[in-house]
Amino acid sequence: MELLSFRRTFALLILLVVVPSAALSGFGVLAIINERAAVEKRLQAAWAEKLDSLEEKLEGELKASRLGPSPGEELTLLAPDGSRLSDATFTYLDDSIESSDPRLKAALKAVLPDPSSLPEGFVVFSVSNLQGSFMLAAMRRGTDLRGARISLSELNALVARLAPRPTNKAETVRYQVVPVKHEGGEGLVGKLVSGVVEAREAARGGPRSLAKRPLSAPLHDFQLVAMTSGEDPVARASARNRAIYAVLLALFYLTLAGGVVYTGRTLYREARLSRLKTDFVSLVSHELRTPLTSIRMFIETLSLGRVKDPEQSHQVLAMLSKETERLSQMIERVLDWARIESGRKTYRRERLNVESVIESTISAFRAQRLNSSVQLSCELDKALPPVEVDREAIAGALLNLMQNAFKYSGEDKKISIRARTEGGGVAIDVLDNGPGIPVRERKRIFERFYRVENLLTRQNEGSGLGLAIAKRIVEAHGGKISLKSEVGTGSCFTIHLPPGPMRTTEVQA
Secondary structure (H helix, E strand, C coil): CHHHHHHHHHHHHHHHHHHHHHHHHHHHHHHHHCHHHHHHHHHHHHHHHHHHHHHHHHHHHHHHCEEEECCCCCEEEECCCCCECEEEEEEEECCEEEECCHHHHHHHHHHCCCHHHCCCEEEEEEEEECCEEEEEEEEEECCEEEEEEECHHHHHHHHHHHCCCCCCCCCCEEEEEEECCCCCCCCHHHHHHHHHHHHHHHHHCCCCEEEEEECCCCCCCEEEEEEECCCCHHHHHHHHHHHHHHHHHHHHHHHHHHHHHHHHHHHHHHHHHHHHHHHHHHHHHHHHHHHHHHHHHHHHHHHCCCCCCHHHHHHHHHHHHHHHHHHHHHHHHHHHHHHHHHCCCEEEEEEECHHHHHHHHHHHHHHHCCCCCCEEEEEECCCCCCEEECHHHHHHHHHHHHHHHHHCCCCCCEEEEEEEEECCEEEEEEEECCCCCCHHHHCCCCCCCCCCCCHHHHHCCCCCCHHHHHHHHHHHCCCEEEEEEECCCEEEEEEEECCCCCCCEEEEC
16 A cells, blocks of 8 residues: 555656656747757847947938939049949930949949939938849939949948947957848748848858848938858857757756656655555564463463462473573663664663673673574684774674574574674674575665565564664664675674774763
């Protein structure tokens, strides 16, 4: 049931996390795809003020220009600073158009507006047809027009002189006056054609426009454009932002995956721990019931006077004492674990010889196994260094290892105790001739409530706390427990105790 509940909880977690994260990721992908367009709009808004200022200056310069005959009697447009702006002339007299440029003449015949629609005197305007767009400066007197075509190269040189200075060295932008393109008109097809043209120009490389500002009428056939003259800032900014978005999205997914995995492992561990606790309560209840049943039976036997022989009475009382001691040990082990888990377990450390601790442990083990058949051997190195430990706690941990070795050694029980010097401290080995512990079980053997699943564990009583308590006791003394085992040849549990200074103190676990 716990595993089923875990699966349902984990599935709900995945549903509540993955669906919103998928939607968020979709928005992130759309942001990455549309990043270039967003950067272009931001740059266009940033350059709009500069283009407005430059347009105002340019129109002011054109209005202040002077159209008159040059020294060679040729009509010329001169800027206020004296520079020449025109490159060809034209006249419109008696409904007849003449020009020094045949291309300009052909265009004017097609699109030249009625002179009466133009203001009297000096005027600057633009015309456009399939042959191109032209910016013209003319002097109108009645129905007659005399004027010149403004050279875009000269006009752009004037724009360069009027352009604002860059605010930083990285700003590589130039300003130009270019004709407005009318490839496709204003409909859907026209917009599509314009988009294809822009994409084709972008694919060719070269300068890109950052912002555009159409000139006001009657110069509406031309526009003022800010263009890159070095590295494309749009590409640079969009690439940087896309990289940032991609990194953030990757970090989000990594964090999400890590969080889901961590949460899933936590849920699974809690579900497994809950199952282990349930099994532990069931197991302890069963083990407590066994000695309690024996005790009740012995008491009933004595109270009903069924035992008449004094020797039999003595045997019953001895068995009653044994069952009571067994019950007390089980209760004490559970209480020990509760004190360790809650941090209330205290140790009174003192400087001791390891030999005395091992001897007291062996004596306690033999007292518990008086009627048991076991070959017990002890081998101690000479001149073992003293250690600073709590005698009862370390003896209890060592006794737990010996009891485990006894229970899981099969019929021909052999237990060996060895103590040796190790890195200034002491290592105590407890060896048995049991079936050994499989590799997959060794990492979990010290977990609370955990027991290896085999025939011996099913035949022997146990709470799954002995090794966990021993491990916590040894670690509280600054040591550790290690395990070496091979299936079919037995196991070796080793307690590693570090050396300690000479002092007597109480330490809380």
